[in-house]
Each structure stands twice: as C-alpha cells, then as structure tokens.
Amino acid sequence: MANTEATATETEEEKVLTDLEKVGEPRAPRKKPNEINAEELTGQIETPKVQRDVADHKPYLCKPKSMEKLGFPSELRSDWHDAAIAKMGDLLKKYKALQVYMDICVKCGSCTDKCHYFIGTQDGNNMPVARAELFRKVYRKYFTTEGKILGKLAGAERFDLDLLGEWYSYFHQCSQCRRCSVFCPYGIDTAEISMAAREIMDHIGVGQKYTNDIIVKVHEVGNNLGMNPKALAATLESTEEDLEEETGQKIRLPLDVEGADVLMVTPSADFFASPHVESLLGYAKVMHQAGINWTFSSTASEAGNFGIFIGNYGQMQKVASRVQKAIEELRPKRLVVGECGHAWRIAYSFWNTIIGPFGSLDPNYPRPQHICEFTLDLYNRGAIKFDKSANDDRVVTMHDSCNVARGARMGDQRGGQFTIPRELIKASCNRYVDMDQDTIMEKTFCCGGGGGLLTDDLLELRVQGALPRMQALHKVRETHGVNFMACICAIDKAQFTKVMPKYGIPLSVCGGVHQLVASAIELGAKE
Amino acid sequence: MSFEFAGKTYETDDDGYLVNLDDWSQDVASYIAEMEGVDMTEAHWEVVNFLRDYYQEYNIAPAIKILIKEMKKMFGPEKGNSAYLYDLYPAGPALQACKIAGLPKPTGCV
Numbered sequence: 001m002a003n004t005e006a007t008a009t010e011t012e013e014e015k016v017l018t019d020l021e022k023v024g025e026p027r028a029p030r031k032k033p034n035e036i037n038a039e040e041l042t043g044q045i046e047t048p049k050v051q052r053d054v055a056d057h058k059p060y061l062c063k064p065k066s067m068e069k070l071g072f073p074s075e076l077r078s079d080w081h082d083a084a085i086a087k088m089g090d091l092l093k094k095y096k097a098l099q100v101y102m103d104i105c106v107k108c109g110s111c112t113d114k115c116h117y118f119i120g121t122q123d124g125n126n127m128p129v130a131r132a133e134l135f136r137k138v139y140r141k142y143f144t145t146e147g148k149i150l151g152k153l154a155g156a157e158r159f160d161l162d163l164l165g166e167w168y169s170y171f172h173q174c175s176q177c178r179r180c181s182v183f184c185p186y187g188i189d190t191a192e193i194s195m196a197a198r199e200i201m202d203h204i205g206v207g208q209k210y211t212n213d214i215i216v217k218v219h220e221v222g223n224n225l226g227m228n229p230k231a232l233a234a235t236l237e238s239t240e241e242d243l244e245e246e247t248g249q250k251i252r253l254p255l256d257v258e259g260a261d262v263l264m265v266t267p268s269a270d271f272f273a274s275p276h277v278e279s280l281l282g283y284a285k286v287m288h289q290a291g292i293n294w295t296f297s298s299t300a301s302e303a304g305n306f307g308i309f310i311g312n313y314g315q316m317q318k319v320a321s322r323v324q325k326a327i328e329e330l331r332p333k334r335l336v337v338g339e340c341g342h343a344w345r346i347a348y349s350f351w352n353t354i355i356g357p358f359g360s361l362d363p364n365y366p367r368p369q370h371i372c373e374f375t376l377d378l379y380n381r382g383a384i385k386f387d388k389s390a391n392d393d394r395v396v397t398m399h400d401s402c403n404v405a406r407g408a409r410m411g412d413q414r415g416g417q418f419t420i421p422r423e424l425i426k427a428s429c430n431r432y433v434d435m436d437q438d439t440i441m442e443k444t445f446c447c448g449g450g451g452g453l454l455t456d457d458l459l460e461l462r463v464q465g466a467l468p469r470m471q472a473l474h475k476v477r478e479t480h481g482v483n484f485m486a487c488i489c490a491i492d493k494a495q496f497t498k499v500m501p502k503y504g505i506p507l508s509v510c511g512g513v514h515q516l517v518a519s520a521i522e523l524g525a526k527e
Numbered sequence: 528m529s530f531e532f533a534g535k536t537y538e539t540d541d542d543g544y545l546v547n548l549d550d551w552s553q554d555v556a557s558y559i560a561e562m563e564g565v566d567m568t569e570a571h572w573e574v575v576n577f578l579r580d581y582y583q584e585y586n587i588a589p590a591i592k593i594l595i596k597e598m599k600k601m602f603g604p605e606k607g608n609s610a611y612l613y614d615l616y617p618a619g620p621a622l623q624a625c626k627i628a629g630l631p632k633p634t635g636c637v
Contacts, residue, residue: 060541209541210634213634214634214635217635223635224634224635224636225587225633225634225635225637226586226587226635227587228585228586228587230585230586231585231586231587234585235589235590235593238590238592238593238596239592241596242592242596267636268635268636269635269636269637271590272590272591272633272635272637273590273591273635273636273637274591274592276636276637277590277592304635304636340636454636455634456542457541457542490636490637491636493636494636494637
C-alpha cells in the first residue's frame with residue numbers, strides 16, 4: 001500500500017477492500033430497477049445510442065465455502081495472473097472453437113445490435129463483439145506474436161485487476177443465449193467465450209454466488225431448490241390432493257417407482273414455484289389420461305444443470321450423473337424431460353456423451369425425449385384428446401427459449417424445436433399468434449434471466465435485458481389482444497413473472513405450454 | 528454481512544437473511560420485520576410460525592401452494608389465499624416472510 005499513513009478518519013470512512021472485493025464491487029451501488037410504464041412501450045425494438053460504462057452490474061461473489069466445495073480456490077489466488085493465463089492456454093488447446101473465435105472476428109459489426117443486454121442497457125461493452133474483445137485483448141497479449149511485441153498497438157492488453165473486474169461484470173451480463181452468433185457471418189459463439197471466461201475466473205478464485213451455490217445444492221441435496229426427498233414426496237402428495245380436488249380423479253405424481261415405463265426429469269421449480277407448477281399438473285394429467293406408468297426420481301429431481309453456465313464440463317457431468325444413477329435405480333424404458341430450456345440443450349446435445357449411451361432404454365423412442373414431443377405424439381395418435389375451447393379466454397403467443405431454439409432440436413425434422421411446441425399449443429387453444437418474426441424461433445430474444453443471471457442482485461440488469469421481448473410482446477398485446485405467453489423453460493417463467501410487472505404487464509400473461517395442455521385435456525373414460 | 532441487535536451480532540447473507548437458523552427469536556424476527564417495514568400482528572406471526580414449523584420438518588420452505596392450502600386448513604379460507612398473504616407481506620410471502628422467519632432465501636429457477 002502506498003499510503004499507509006492514512007488518518008484515523010479516512011480509514012474509518014474508507015473500508016480497505018481486498019483484491020477479490022475490488023473485483024466483485026460494483027462501481028456504483030446496486031439499485032432497484034426503474035419501473036417502466038406500459039405506456040412507454042412502443043412495440044418497436046430500437047438500437048440505442050452507445051454509451052460507455054453505464055451498466056456497472058456485478059453479481060454477488062461466491063463465498064469461500066461454496067468455492068471449496070466445487071474444488072475452486074476459496075479466495076483470489078495470489079498468483080491469479082499467471083494461473084489465469086495458463087488456464088486460458090489450456091482452454092485454447094482443449095476447445096478448438098475458442099481458438100477460432102479468438103482469431104476469426106473481422107469486426108464487421110453484425111452482432112452489435114443483437115444482444116438484449118446491449119439494447120436494454122446501451123452499454124457499449126454489451127455489444128457481443130466488445131464483450132468478446134475483453135477476452136481477446138488478453139489472448140492477444142499472451143498468445144499472439146504481434147500482441148507480445150506491439151502490445152496496445154495490436155489491441156493487446158495485460159490482464160490486471162481492473163480488467164478482471166470488467167470481466168466479472170460483463171461476462172455476467174451475457175446470458176449465453178447465442179442470439180448474436182445467429183447473425184455472425186463466421187458463426188462466432190459469444191456464449192462459448194463467456195463460458196470460458198467464467199471457467200477461468202472460477203479457476204483463480206472469482207466465482208459467482210448464485211450459480212455456484214446452486215451447483216453445491218444439487219450435489220448435497222439433489223436439486224437447485226434444495227428440496228430433499230422427504231419434502232419432495234410431501235409436495236407431490238399435496239399436489240395430488242389439489243388435482244383430486246380439481247378433477248375429482250385420482251391423478252398420481254409417482255416418485256421412485258422401480259420399473260416404471262417412463263422416468264420424468266423436470267426442473268425442481270416445477271414442484272415449487274408459480275406458474276411452473278401449472279405445467280406439472282399438465283404432465284400428470286397427460287400421463288394419467290394416456291394410462292402411462294411413469295415416475296419422478298428423488299435422485300434425479302432436477303433437470304437443470306448450471307454446470308454449463310460456468311463453462312465447467314466436470315461439474316456439468318457430475319450434475320448430470322444423477323440422471324444416470326436414477327436410470328440404474330429405477331430401470332425405466334423411456335426418459336422424458338420437462339419444460340426447461342438449458343436442461344434440454346444438455347439433455348439433447350450432451351447427455352449421450354457425458355452419461356450415455358442409454359443402452360438400457362427403448363431405442364424405439366428418442367433417448368431422451370422432450371415433454372412437448374411426448375405429449376404431441378400421444379395427441380396425434382389419439383391417446384389423449386383436447387377441448388380447445390377450455391382455453392377460449394386466452395389469446396396465446398409463444399416465447400422460444402434460447403437453449404432450445406439455438407442449442408438443440410426436437411423430433412426428427414429440422415426446426416422441430418419450433419414446430420412441435422407450436423403444434424401442441426395450437427392443438428390446445430383456438431387463438432394463437434406469433435410475435436414479430438425477428439424475435440422468435442432461431443432469432444428469439446432471451447428472457448433476460450438466462451445463463452446463471454436469474455438472481456435478485458442482478459435485478460436491474462434483468463429488467464433492462466427483458467426490454468426487447470417486452471416490446472415484441474407489447475406489440476401483439478396491442479394488435480391481437482394476446483394475454484398468454486407460453487414458455488417451455490423454468491428460468492423464463494421465473495424471470496417473466498418477476499420483470500413483467502415492472503413493465504406494467506400482469507403476471508398471469510406468463511405460463512407454461514403444459515399449463516394450456518392441463519386446461520384443454522379431456523379427462524375421464526375414453527370413447 | 529451482519530447486523531447488531533440487543534448487543535449481539537447476527538450473521539446474514541448478502542440479502543440480509545439469517546445464516547444460522549438457531550439465531551432466530553421472536554425479538555430478532557420483530558427487528559428484521561421492522562427493517563422490512565412490516566408491522567408484526569397476530570396474523571403475521573401465524574404465517575411465520577407455520578413457515579418455521581414446516582422448515583423444522585422438511586428443511587425447506589413450503590411451496591406457495593402448500594402455504595396457502597395449510598393456512599386455509601388452519602385458519603379458514605379468508606386467510607388461505609394469495610391476496611391475504613401479499614397484504615401481510617407486500618414483498619412476497621416467499622421472500623419476505625421467510626426472511627422474518629429466519630429461513631434461508633429460496634433460490635433456484637424460482
């Protein structure tokens with residue numbers, strides 16, 4: 001410290017921050033998000049004027065205890081600089097795509113106005129190219145000849161504490177939604193860069209509280225919520241009571257049934273939160289009416305897998321291994337995944353290699369299968385019937401989840417991840433309308449809470465990031481009277497119900513696809 | 528983070544939720560409620576006590592549907608509904624009542 005002779009008053013007023021605290025400390029105090037009047041929504045998504053350093057959001061730092069439990073250093077390593085560069089070198093070698101993304105950008109500008117956080121915050125560093133540049137300038141400094149020799153002239157920069165602070169801020173203002181990559185002529189995937197950045201930060205002792213605490217909870221209790229098997233059983237039982245009261249029928253939500261035909265893995269929020277639980281009722285009604293012997297598992301009581309958000313495939317595999325264990329325990333024939341965006345990406349694109357191949361499952365069905373495909377198939381085969389008029393109070397639109405839209409597929413047709421949920425929605429209601437074409441399907445806008453940012457310490461950012469989706473929703477509310485936006489993702493549902501009131505849009509506008517199914521399905525004796 | 532109350536320091540998480548369940552007492556709860564701007568009445572305590580009992584049994588706060596249903600069973604339909612609970616705890620029964628009950632903040636995709 002240069003100034004050790006600070007007066008007593010000064011030291012009292014200015015708390016001396018550790019290096020780690022400096023990295024995690026926002027430059028301005030966290031504030032409550034502005035309420036946005038619905039009348040201010042125009043339905044148009046405008047490209048804002050670029051501003052510098054206005055989005056000083058930083059999430060809470062992960063506490064030492066959770067860091068240790070995940071095998072990360074508990075505090076910022078004293079050799080953090082060298083360790084970070086060495087880790088970057090490892091990742092560049094291991095993930096060839098990352099190396100290509102570092103070298104291939106031509107600064108064409110296609111991505112600049114495509115990020116919802118840029119549109120919502122106006123902060124220049126939230127333009128995908130600028131975000132990636134925070135990583136690239138370190139890369140150039142240590143891994144390219146011109147950067148080593150020419151330094152700043154070649155766009156290279158030494159990795160210092162200030163830059164690490166910017167990394168912590170802006171790589172937690174990326175929800176890894178991949179919308180920018182759709183517009184990049186070279187296919188640069190900023191999500192991969194942001195995942196690598198978070199992996200490097202965890203490796204040197206700079207972790208994010210929300211995501212890391214949740215991964216710890218999955219390892220220790222079994223799901224993101226921290227709901228133990230006893231609480232899960234009690235919750236399912238209580239939900240069965242509700243279903244009986246509503247329908248007069250004994251609709252089961254079975255748990256840990258060995259030899260059941262279908263193992264259902266769903267986000268734990270479906271058991272607990274609103275409107276998530278409405279979709280849970282939908283799954284149960286479908287299984288009941290189709291006469292399917294199915295079960296949840298207390299071992300695999302979570303479809304979500306936050307390992308991907310921190311770019312750590314070891315953690316991702318460890319979280320996913322619970323599903324593998326449940327298959328061994330319960331020996332199901334089929335594996336079905338509930339409404340969860342990133343979970344479906346991992347299930348569809350990663351499970352086969354990290355916990356598969358699923359040799360014990362019936363090869364006549366997709367392994368795993370998405371609940372929308374599962375239900376639509378039953379409907380198309382006549383095993384279940386819908387009364388569309390049950391949803392006549394609704395004008396429905398659909399919000400495509402990023403990870404389903406851009407990181408996975410459903411069924412065996414190209415674009416099945418877009419058509420299957422829409423067909424299912426249209427089968428269960430009479431009035432459906434899509435939002436603006438530039439905001440749906442592969443061009444869908446993030447809800448603003450994905451990628452491990454669904455935490456209240458980032459609430460202001462979450463409200464800002466939801467702006468483009470709110471504009472598109474507002475437009476169809478004005479033009480078509482839309483009053484229900486169907487989602488297939490637990491994060492979407494939690495995020496929208498939290499931020500929509502800030503835009504003057506009622507909570508009830510957000511719900512699940514299987515919430516519509518739950519209303520429309522005809523229960524009782526089959527003809 | 529932490530706060531001082533009646534000469535004792537209470538450790539909390541970043542959002543002000545008590546870290547140690549055993550630190551909780553009615554007096555501490557009243558103090559947290561005061562900081563939250565909630566004036567604790569008999570009706571408020573009914574919710575807080577139920578949350579604590581449920582937590583003791585299950586190690587997690589109840590789902591909101593369960594809270595509503597159990598309140599209905601115990602105190603009748605006029606107390607077993609969402610509007611009533613939001614009236615008592617304007618920042619949300621899940622977040623605010625849990626905080627006053629000394630339970631950890633519910634997180635996940637909720």
